[in-house]
Amino acid sequence: MDMQRAFLAIVLSLMILVGFQYLFPPAVPQQSAPAVTTKEQAAGAGSQTVSSPPAAAGMPGDMSAPVALDPNTADIVVDTPLYTGIIKEQGGGFESFVLKKYRSTMERTSGPMELISNNGPGSLPALFVLDNGVGNILPIFKAEKTHLDVKEGERAQLTMTASSAEGLAIARTLTFRGDSYLIDVEYNVQNTTDKPLQISPALLMENERFAHRSGISDFLFSGPAAYVNGELVETAVKKLADGPVTLQGKVSWAGLVDHYFMASALPISENPVTITLQSLDKRIRTVISEGIQSIAPHETKTYTYSLYFGPKKLQVLEGLGNDLAKSIDFGWFDILGKPMLWLLNFFYQFSANYGVAIILLTVLIKLAFWPITQKGMKSMKNMQKLQPKIAKLRERYKGDPAKMNQEMMTLYKTYKVNPLGGCLPMLIQIPFFFALYQVLLKSIELRHAPFMLWINDLSAPDRLWIGFDVPYLHGLPILTLFMGASMYLQQKMTPTAADPTQARIMQFLPIVFTVMFINFASGLVLYWFVNNLLSMLQQYLINRQHSKAEMRSGKE
Structure with missing residues (x-):
């Protein structure tokens, strides 16, 4: 579980880094x-x-002196x-x-x-x-x-x-x-x-x-x-x-x-x-x-x-x-970004709407990672069941870390649980997320591309005009608020650690992400919102499956 917490901290740090670069742009090197x-x-x-005769060589001049306009041209x-x-x-x-x-x-x-x-x-x-x-x-x-x-x-x-x-x-x-x-x-x-x-x-x-x-x-x-x-x-x-x-x-x-x-x-x-x-x-x-x-x-x-x-x-x-x-460079993940852009344009050919194309691309990516995400979520669910036993081991061997780790590994082996099972699916998906992030950020296809209702430019932050100016925001970021709410609901459905301190910190993440996404392009917010909804659906199916399994085991 410590490894899972460490990995979660890394992922969140990367996300915050992306937001920080957006809100506080660095100088281009x-x-x-x-x-x-x-x-x-x-x-x-x-x-x-x-x-x-040869003239003196030199650097190109600045030609900054105004050139008189020739009226005969x-x-x-x-x-x-x-x-x-x-x-x-x-x-x-x-x-x-x-x-x-x-x-x-x-x-x-x-x-x-x-x-x-x-x-x-x-x-x-x-x-x-x-x-x-x-x-x-x-x-x-x-x-x-x-x-x-x-x-x-x-x-x-x-x-x-x-x-x-x-x-x-x-x-x-x-x-x-x-x-x-x-x-x-x-x-x-x-x-x-x-x-x-x-x-x-x-x-x-x-x-x-x-x-x-x-x-x-x-x-x-x-x-x-x-x-x-x-x-x-x-x-x-x-x-x-x-x-x-x-x-x-x-x-x-x-x-x-x-x-x-x-x-x-x-x-x-x-x-x-x-x-x-x-x-x-x-x-x-x-x-x-x-x-x-x-x-x-x-x-x-x-x-x-x-x-x-x-x-x-x-x-x-x-x-x-x-x-x-x-001239189009999607950074470290360029090799993944250009195929994603191709898919985005492919879906646009059928939908004639880049917002719909983003949704379809998000669904495709989610389906591609569905099996490994399924395993990761199940692993987290199993880890949640072991939290009382893990807490007892920590209390019993708090003065002997080596013995505590040995007993925890035995516990994992007995219940056939991989402590890294919930982390590896996230690790595999990180390059794809950053590739898509770059695509939605830099692609001219999204420039001035409308989606629906108040979202008329997927390359700009979503703002709903409410009849008067809102300081700093200049409108309500409705889609961003929906994204934050979906993240909160997803968090409630996802298995969490029993550590009260960690649980309290996690409760603030939807707020942090909502603030971070306020000035993101609405195309990026749309992707994240749809991805949250699909993750909630997947977690619901897993929770339902576990509930049925527990009911069957109780009857037996």
């Missing part, structure tokens, strides 16, 4: 990168500006069933990228989700430069058309051309798909002079962190991320205050991410590239550098990228490849 250099180490690994509008993008001829960056299927906030008047914050033509994502971003002179990419309408299932191309004073001609071809957020970009750089030139081609991704807010935005990662050398590298924005961070190696993608969306670039190159991360006030800059190169007279070099501005939806990202799906 920087994950170790395969190759990271500081500002000083990277000073000699930069590039040169475009010119006939136009904006190109690209409209697809999934998004509307606006590209500036000046610099060629994306001025706007609106997702049609996602809103900024839960309010229907909030408008569609905007992934780009416009801070002038020099501070837009997807700028292609030949000086590694050291300067602030933007080429003018003249487009063949100013509006592109891409239908479902179609592809369309946009060609833009520019030239530099040094004699370089750039042709930019963008390929859009009507059924995908992925955009292919190809740059053909031609040296039109009779002398070799040195260039430092780079793609600049600059943006502010996404403006949307949710109940969990403050403690989940939001910032620059990259998939380098087979590893997801998330760099805390606070880390960039100390200076630029450089990542080197095989880069699958790099850009700005949070738990729901990402704006990233994918360098399509067999050669290693260098990623430089910088913090510019509220903006984050990611420079994907191809390094210093020489381009011969009349030679043409091609640089290819893909862009992804869209949701972090596993089914979408897996279909695109390029390790984009690696």
Whole structure:
């Protein structure tokens, strides 16, 4: 029984830890990168500006000086069933990228989700430069058309051309798909002079962190991320205050991410590239550098990228490849989390309601563990019957712990009771609980997903508006209160130890859990509530079975 108490304490500590992380978010640490250099180490690994003689190498510049708007340039509008993008001829960056299927906030008047914050033509994502971003002179990419309408299932191309004073001609071809957020970009750089030139081609991704807010935005990662050398590298924005961070190696993608969306670039190159991360006030800059190169007279070099501005939806990202799906990370239990997300979406296909899908997934998990949970509950019931005998042994051998343990083991053997029988089923289920916890916390499928009645967003805490503002809560957490009540009733039905101190402590757990779950996403609370109801049903069946068995033994 002591082992059971110890294990129960561990489980409760883990649960309280989860709640503590939710209520008091820690700073996001920087994950170790395969190759990271500081500002000083990277000073000699930069590039040169475009010119006939070699220019001094250096880190990418901040391009923070405002770039004057050219009145002779136009904006190109690209409209697809999934998004509307606006590209500036000046610099060629994306001025706007609106997702049609996602809103900024839960309010229907909030408008569609905007992934780009416009801070002038020099501070837009997807700028292609030949000086590694050291300067602030933007080429003018003249487009063949100013509006592109891409239908479902179609592809369309946009060609833009520019030239530099040094004699370089750039042709930019963008390929859009009507059924995908992925955009292919190809740059053909031609040296039109009779002398070799040195260039430092780079793609600049600059943006502010996404403006949307949710109940969990403050403690989940939001910032620059990259998939380098087979590893997801998330760099805390606070880390960039100390200076630029450089990542080197095989880069699958790099850009700005949070738990729901990402704006990233994918360098399509067999050669290693260098990623430089910088913090510019509220903006984050990611420079994907191809390094210093020489381009011969009349030679043409091609640089290819893909862009992804869209949701972090596993089914979408897996279909695109390029390790984009690696941006979704469910932590230590990722190997369990992604199958659970697949099951959640599977149930949604039939129910068309993610709340119902959560219930069905909870039932499936409960059924899968029903046999071992059954054994564990029966073991706890048997242990409850032995409590009077155990109490007598403790009283008799309280001065001889070794003898007491020996007699207790004999008692367990005589009555064929495993003291760990009630703990092992719980231990096996812990990884699955934490995996599902991560899935319900981070999956964009639950964002703004309604369930029923007052629960209109499964990613937000449940609140029932009662006509006036409730301090701190701003509504009544009805589902959370139901969850706490179910936990209390479950506790009353579950066998407990005879120790009065432990029993009094256990009585407070429903209150502790209710307070802890108040700001949890309603999807998580729904899972826990349904799981409690199923556990109560299982305990009822076990208690009924034991009662019948006792009645039969009494008659005999």
